[in-house]
Amino acid sequence: MSLFISGPVNPALFRLGWVMIPLLAGAPSLTPAHADLIKLKQGGEIRGKLIPDHSGAESSRSIETLGGGLIRLDAQQIEFVTNRPLVIEEYETRARQTADTVEAHLELAEWCRKNFLTTPRHQELEKVIKLDPDHAKARAALGYTKRDGEWMTRDQIMRKNGYVKYKGRYVSSAELELLEKNQADLEAERKWSKKINLWVTWVLSQNPQYQSEGLQNIQAIEDPHAVAGLARSLGKHENLSLRSLLVTTLQRIPGDLPLRPLAELALTDPHQAIREAALEALTERDASRAIVYFIEALKHKSNLIVQRAAAGLSAIGDREVVPELINALVTSHTYRVRVPDASSTYSFNSNGSFGGSGIVLPPDIEAGLLAGRYPNGVIVLPSQQPKVQMRTVSINHVHQNSAVLEALQKLTEQNFGYNQRLWRLWWTSAENQTGILPAIP
Structure with a gap:
């Protein structure tokens, strides 16, 4: 038929x-x-x-x-x-019929494991921890470990301790520099660092002549070996003008070494003008090797950094970053907040004290209440507010990332909203060229 x-x-x-x-x-x-x-x-x-x-x-x-x-x-x-x-078709059929409960998603996750469906299994486990954020087995299966009351992946733990991944193993930032550079490069960087530290001191001095000379010396730098010293001295400096000076100086230095500090400024600098200037500097040069920094930032625990990373990829990325953007369309972030302890309750007692805290009503107010002069009651604000017990709780929030969607729309000229499944289906068809239909005149 x-x-x-x-x-x-x-x-x-x-x-x-x-x-x-x-x-x-x-x-x-x-x-x-x-x-x-x-x-x-x-x-x-x-x-x-x-x-x-x-x-x-x-x-x-x-x-x-x-x-x-x-x-x-x-x-x-x-x-x-x-x-x-075809097994994906079966998974989606099962997923549509699965109740939104911890037990049901765990059962489907186990079915995915037996059928070697890694990504769908992770999706089901993510649904489990959305329903039960402290589900230990689901957290462990996703690679989380509880540290200081917070669930963290191994990568997050290592990054928090100052380590980065290099060729499959974790190394400190200092060790990474040693691994990537030879002795001659390190010696040249040390010489530049001494000069730059001196010139920064001059720029911050009260002597106009020193200020001018220090500024001119920094602005004249074009040697790539000076990048590390510039980034260390100026990259995190509280002085906004010095961070702006870093951007303009890095713009003139050739090669790939300025890419990392420019990317860090575009992602993390607290001032919007600095972030925009750093990103513009990246767009004006071959920034293909900087894309990796923005892709990594799509997994950042801060949703603000995720959004900035997407904006960066929109500016310097190409269609190769589409899969990473699709994965970051919707992200989950944990926030630690201080809230009043629900067990702490306060009320006026019959003897005029407030919540047993020893605060007593003023004599004239108490006499007025007894005489019936306040038929509708009275609110008394004590001179010393009672201490309220507080506790720290973890709140998980799922974000639909508008900057990620905008980047996808720009790079693909498609729009499937925040539906990650449709984006992945379309991307598979586009990449494999199995079903892109020519326009019908």
Whole structure:
């Protein structure tokens, strides 16, 4: 049996992504290892096996559904076509039928593990910890460890302790510099650091001549060996003018060494003008090697840094960063906040004291209450407010990152909102070139 769909497609024809059509009695079901998926422009999906059209016509596409039915679609109604393993189809069917409970998501995560579906398994475990943030088994499966009352991944723990990953192992920042540089480079950097420290002292002095000479010396630097000293002396300096000077100086230095400090300024500097100037400096040079710093920042525990990283990738990135941006469309962040302890309650007692804290009503107010002069009651603000017990709690919040979406829209000229699944489906089809349809004139 075949069904031809032409003109606007009513999404109501499709439920849960499966096509509702009568099937021929005894029609054989498809059991391929992979299945094609057609995403319709007006909503809905059709899964099955595309039928090759040897006539060369591009006005329609035919697909045999997983149940054996045949559907022919007007190509103008198709958003994209992609191919993926059949086990993914089964996972999505199971996921739609899974109750939003800890037990149900754990069960589906275990099914994913047995079927070697790593990403879907992590998605189910993330749903578990969203429902139960302190679920130890789910946290452990995702690589978290509890440190100082906060769940952290190994990478987060090591970064917090000042270590970075280098060729698969963790090293300190100082060790990283030693690994990446030879002795001659280190000696040249040390010489520059001494000069730069002296010139910064001159710039901050009260002597106008020293100020001018120090500024001119820094502005004249063009040697890449000076980058490390400039970044150490100026990168975190509380003086806004010195951080701005760092940006303009790094702009003139050739090579890749200025990329890291410029990226750090664009991501972390507290002043917007500095961040914008650093990002502009990156756009004016070959910043392809700086992209890695912004990709790493998409995983930052601070949502603010995630948003800045996306803005940076929008400016200097290319389509190769699309998968990382898709992963960062929606991110979860934990916040530690101080809140009043719910067990602390306060009220006026019959003897005039407040919450047992020893605060007594003023004599004239107490006499007035007894005489009935305040029929509607009275509010008394004590000169010393009672101490309220406080406690620190962890609050998990899921962010839809607008800067990430804007970067995706710019780099792909597509818009699937915050639907990560649709973005991944489209990206697979685009990358594999299995279903991008030419425009119909």
